[in-house]
Amino acid sequence: MARVLMPLPAQDFDPSEAAVSWLVLTKAGHAVRFATPDGRPAAADDMMLTGRGLDPWGAIPLLRNWPAIGLLMRANHEARRAYAEMMADPNYLAPLRWNAVDAAAFDGLLLPGGHRARGMREYLESEILQNLVAGCFDEQKPVAAICHGVLLAARSISQRTGRPVLRGYRTTALTWAFENSAWSVARFTRFWDPNYYRTYLERRGQPRGFMSVQQEVTRALARPEDFQDVPKDDPNYRRKTSGLVRDSMDDATPAFVVRDRHYVSARWPGDIHTFAKTFAGMLK
Template structure:
């Protein structure tokens, strides 16, 4: 089975976007290796885990029961407790790359990491599967190919949409300020500026609901070659399921060893 790299920031990553795909991949027998800046276990955004600070919107905006349970199980795993350092990542050691998101300010070192951007570029060069959800797609878009353009230049993607980002910010800014604004420029706006055509960013259905294992059709993903993207935690079950299928299809298509 495949060995999959999942880099994380030290804090503030989304519990659902990490835990749900991890659960799906582990159930299929794949091995997930975590990486953090300092080789110490990371911690998910506590607001998304507990809902504390979200006030009357906590039930709507925090991770749901499935997301929280998946994160708690992942956080207790031996692999999660023993991550490698970003600087120790060797892309040849991995069959695929999974990039989760999160919106709180602790995500910035992950999104701005020159090391991770170089890792992303190497995965695209080799054609190995890359999956990104929510702000993970921003890390991908900021990664440059040998021609100096984004690795997504000429590809299609989705990601956290401008409307999703601004609606969550608008509902909470009276007491949470810019908690939902990772940067002043919305994710969708920055990514569109890095694509060959702004129309290569796909937003999916206007009406959105969280998906579930038995309702994968509620989620939205975009597959372009070896690259799979999704928008938000509500796409996590579909994203994780389709990423596992992508990893397995690529493994089957590799030439058999002649040794």
């Protein structure tokens, strides 16, 4: 049995990426502990659970309770059920504080993502977590990162080399194609808050997409080609890149996961089962 640490922000993490990972790891016999900024239970991005607030009428108090587009964009039934089960886990209800984590007590590290700036920036910009990630890479402990979780890894600087820990690794992350697509939809469906899907926006003079997850992660790598996306000749290319099909415990064809030595990465919640199963196998 491996001991896995899953740090979370106080709020707004992606429920699928955290809960399905927890479910797969615990069913594989591994122990998962959580850590939050203040040692209190974290709360997922509510819109990703309910779908409310993702439609053009989402700002109207009564009408927001009748989501339509939101039902397509929220976590699926299996992920919502896993989240409910995870919330009852004693380890979830009694997380460690970020600054009280003893990295030596854990055999692996899993970094979920989330995109809502309100809660995710504290997580992505935490020096405490960046140092924790760097220590795991320096010791070559198994590390898994998905979506914006890869951005946390990309910002972590090795104490051994003084460079980003992902320098020399192959990785994937939330692609600009996925991020831009969701952003484009939200500018119509959530017009009063059009940047909901963009954690960081470009400043004046920066080209479009410069602050996207893909571009920032790529800037931390040794070579641009070390950022991996689905090859055009993949037999399941359409399923993997449509953004409409998610994997399951029994169907990995929509997923795209990259493993490089002790590190595994994935793009979005649609990869989560394959991602978590790959990491669980690495821990054995």
